[in-house]
Amino acid sequence: MIKHIVMWKLKEQAEGADRATNMQKMKALLDGCAGIVPGILKFEAVLAQPGLEATYDVVLYSEFESRAALDAYQDHPEHVAIKPFIGAVREARQCMDYEI
Known part of the structure; x- marks a missing residue:
C-alpha cells in the first residue's frame, strides 16, 4: 500500500477570490477525484478547522x-485538470509518499 499525503x-x-473561497473550491475539486481510478483505498481532502492547530490550509490524505x-x-x-487552479492559488506545498 502507498500512502500519499499532500x-x-x-x-x-x-x-x-480570497483564501477561504479558494479553500472550498480546492476541496470540491479534490473530492471530485476520489474515485477516478481503481485502487484508491482512501481519499480524504480536509480543510483547516478553527480552534485546531494547523499550519497548512488544505490536506489530502490518500x-x-x-x-x-x-x-x-x-x-x-x-x-x-485541477492542477492549474491549485498551482495558481497555492503559496506552498508539501508532499510525502510512503509504502507500508
Whole structure:
C-alpha cells in the first residue's frame, strides 16, 4: 500500500477570490477525484478547522493499493485538470509518499 499525503498553504488572494473561497473550491475539486481510478483505498481532502492547530490550509490524505494505482491517479485527466487552479492559488506545498 502507498500512502500519499499532500498539504497546501494558500495565498490570501488568488484567482479573483480570497483564501477561504479558494479553500472550498480546492476541496470540491479534490473530492471530485476520489474515485477516478481503481485502487484508491482512501481519499480524504480536509480543510483547516478553527480552534485546531494547523499550519497548512488544505490536506489530502490518500491510500492506494499499489504504486501503479497512485501513478494512474497522478496521470488521470481529471486530476491533471485541477492542477492549474491549485498551482495558481497555492503559496506552498508539501508532499510525502510512503509504502507500508
